[in-house]
Amino acid sequence: xxxxxxxxxxxxxxxxxxxxxxxxxxxxxxxxxxxxxxxxxxxxxxxxxxxxxxxxxxxxxxxxxxxxxxxxxxxxxxxxxxxxxxxxxxxxxxxxxxxxxxxxxxxxxxxxxxxxxxxxxxxxxxxxxxxxxxxxxxxxxxxxxxxxxxxxxxxxxxxxxxxxxxxxxxxxxxxxxxxxxxxxxxxxxxxxxxxxxxxxxxxxxxxxxxxxxxxxxxxxxxxxxxxxxxxxxxxxxxxxxxxxxxxxxxxxxxxxxxxxxxxxxxxxxxxxxxxxxxxxxxxxxxxxxxxxxxxxxxxxxxxxxxxxxxxxxxxxxxxxxxxxxxxxxxxxxxxxxxxxxxxxxxxxxxxxxxxxxxxxxxxxxxxxxxxxxxxxxxxxxxxxxxxxxxxxxxxxxxxxxxxxxxxxxxxxxxxxxxxxxxxxxxxxxxxxxxxxxxxxxxxxxxxxxxxxxxxxxxxxxxxxxxxxxxxxxxxxxxxxxxxxxxxxxxxxxxxxxxxxxxxxxxxxx
Numbered sequence: 114x115x116x117x118x119x120x121x122x123x124x125x126x127x128x129x130x131x132x133x134x135x136x137x138x139x140x141x142x143x144x145x146x147x148x149x150x151x152x153x154x155x156x157x158x159x160x161x162x163x164x165x166x167x168x169x170x171x172x173x174x175x176x177x178x179x180x181x182x183x184x185x186x187x188x189x190x191x192x193x194x195x196x197x198x199x200x201x202x203x204x205x206x207x208x209x210x211x212x213x214x215x216x217x218x219x220x221x222x223x224x225x226x227x228x229x230x231x232x233x234x235x236x237x238x239x240x241x242x243x244x245x246x247x248x249x250x251x252x253x254x255x256x257x258x259x260x261x262x263x264x265x266x267x268x269x270x271x272x273x274x275x276x277x278x279x280x281x282x283x284x285x286x287x288x289x290x291x292x293x294x295x296x297x298x299x300x301x302x303x304x305x306x307x308x309x310x311x312x313x314x315x316x317x318x319x320x321x322x323x324x325x326x327x328x329x330x331x332x333x334x335x336x337x338x339x340x341x342x343x344x345x346x347x348x349x350x351x352x353x354x355x356x357x358x359x360x361x362x363x364x365x366x367x368x369x370x371x372x373x374x375x376x377x378x379x380x381x382x383x384x385x386x387x388x389x390x391x392x393x394x395x396x397x398x399x400x401x402x403x404x405x406x407x408x409x410x411x412x413x414x415x416x417x418x419x420x421x422x423x424x425x426x427x428x429x430x431x432x433x434x435x436x437x438x439x440x441x442x443x444x445x446x447x448x449x450x451x452x453x454x455x456x457x458x459x460x461x462x463x464x465x466x467x468x469x470x471x472x473x474x475x476x477x478x479x480x481x482x483x484x485x486x487x488x489x490x491x492x493x494x495x496x497x498x499x500x501x502x503x504x505x506x507x508x509x510x511x512x513x514x515x516x517x518x519x520x521x522x523x524x525x526x527x528x529x530x531x532x533x534x535x536x537x538x539x540x541x542x543x544x545x546x547x548x549x550x551x552x553x554x555x556x557x558x559x560x561x562x563x564x565x566x567x568x569x570x571x572x573x574x575x576x577x578x579x580x581x582x583x584x585x586x587x588x589x590x591x592x593x594x595x596x597x598x599x600x601x602x603x604x605x606x607x608x609x610x611x612x613x614x615x616x617x618x619x620x621x622x
Contacts, residue, residue: 121147121477121554124611125154127593128552131613132473134587135550139472142548144460147485149174151475153447161451163471165463168485170411173496175455176401177408181446185402187237193397196256197388201244210243217243217440224416224442239443242409245385246440254387261394265505266387270379272509273371273491273517277379280371281324285514287367288322291331294354295319301350310341326368335359371517372427373491374435378417381439385410386495390502403499405444411492412442423488425516464545474546477554478539490518536572544582546618551577553614570612577616587617 121128128151132141138159143152146164149171156162156179164175191198204210218230233239254266271277295318298311314337317330335358338351345351361367374382385406393403419427419435456463460478479485486493494501501508511521543551555573577588591613 121611122150124554124593124613125150127591127611127613128475128554129154129158131552131589131591131615132475132550134615134617135473140470141473141475142469142471143475143477144463144542145476145478146171146175146455147477149178151477152453153178156449156451156453157447159449162453163456163467163469164454165456165458165460167457167459168489168493169457169497170489170492172455172457173404173408173411175453176404177444178446179453180455181401181405181444182449184233184236184238184446185399185405187241187398187402189399190241190392190397190402191237195258195392195397197244197249197253200248200253201240204244204248205240213247214239214243217246217443220438220440221442224412226445229445230443233443238405242406242441242443245388245406247438249384249388251384254384254391256391259391259395261391263387263391264502265509267380267383268505268509269374269382269386270376272512273373274376274379275370275372276376277371279509279512280517281326282369282371282513282515282517283322283326284367284369287361287364288514290357290361291318291321294357297350297354301345301348305346305348308344310337310344314338321367328367331358331362335362369515371515372419372429372431373424373517374414374418375431378435378439382410382414382495385441386498390499393499394502407496407498408444409441411495412444413440414492414495416442418491424491425488425518427515460542461545464542464547471548473550473552474543474548475552475554476539476542478535487516487518490516536569536576539573540576543576543618549618551614551616551618555612555614556610573614577614580619582619584617584619587615589615591615 132155138161140161140163141152141155142163142165143149143155144165146152146166147168149164152162152164152175162179164171164179166172166175214234218225218227221230230239251266254263265271267277271279274280295315298315298318302308302311314334317327317334317337320327321330335355338355338358342351342355373379389398389403389406389410392398393400398406415422417434417437417439418424419431421428454469456467498505508519511519513520539553553573555570574588574590577583593611593613
């Protein structure tokens, strides 16, 4: 997955080169795994990989790209009599289906290696992903042979597509401003006592940011307060409320509809998500097979979403990628003789309780204010949908704002995201690590805690040169020129330095 903040795909060879001070084919622990690209690279080089990240998307990617050493067979599914398999069996030998298989390879030329795809051309996995990409529709998931009942079969479309029945939203910034004025009016009532005017104003304002979004109430409240200003004993707070609401009324972006996907793509995502869920709930596929399909789906979702990369905002017009024919991405599995491990937990908890032995600790922690869990909430939703499905309507009730994020969830905002605790937390983690070698990734991007990053770099260097903790002379720093991640229209790509800090611990404990 390339559209992900902090993706280290450009400097993988440099990270690998930095690891060569350690024994070949040892165990590396990627503690902030993200896309798992680093882990995948080391797996391909014959290393054993342990991977961890709090994001469920990272967990899913790791379960597929790291834990799987071969393509799943889908034998039980293909032995079933569900509508999808019956339909696929009718198609599989036809010229049309063969042409679709070739189209699948052609369309995925930028995301898949053609020779790899042709190795699995006649497998159940390949035929299934082609079928899901081009043929599956509502007839597949309305098949009455399934025992499990879908609670929200159009969940993605109705919440994240422009014509979706639950895709309308009220701008959260506007909502916060209105709530602030409501609080000011309530303070006035507490001080001077409630009256009909303030009570009515509070009621009308409270109706603006909840469906059906009575935006006209804004001007009604302004007129109500202005026409009765003499009733407020010259209290300056009321004039301030009028001023704030008037400024708010001049904006025209209070309400809208989410446009994360085109209508067709939203329905395609729903169909595939529904089928993999039904097959897993009815035990027609294993957990590995379910993960394989979901991994394919989130890779495709990232490709065809109407965003620059993150899911806190969307483009206001549909971009070229949203108009392309939707198709899944075939996960390319790296064969390995090792059993690899994937965790989805707080790194400190893992470090303290994990019994796994590892030689290299690779650290690429979040070193800016962005919350990955929140920025990729939509991919995390699909990655964890099996666990959400039974309570999906409750989850949906918490969706709000332009991002369509469930605001009732506690997001993983760690102390690494905070400027004043980043270095200390990093150093504490390194001290606790039971390994011999440390590799740290850091960049001097303008989005970091320190705008020039010099302070953090100096602190990291001073710490790693402490000979009471690290082998004297083992510290090294490598600088690699790169380009920053651009997730916002206002952010211009800048040349940055990716820094790799390498050191050997004195005691591995």
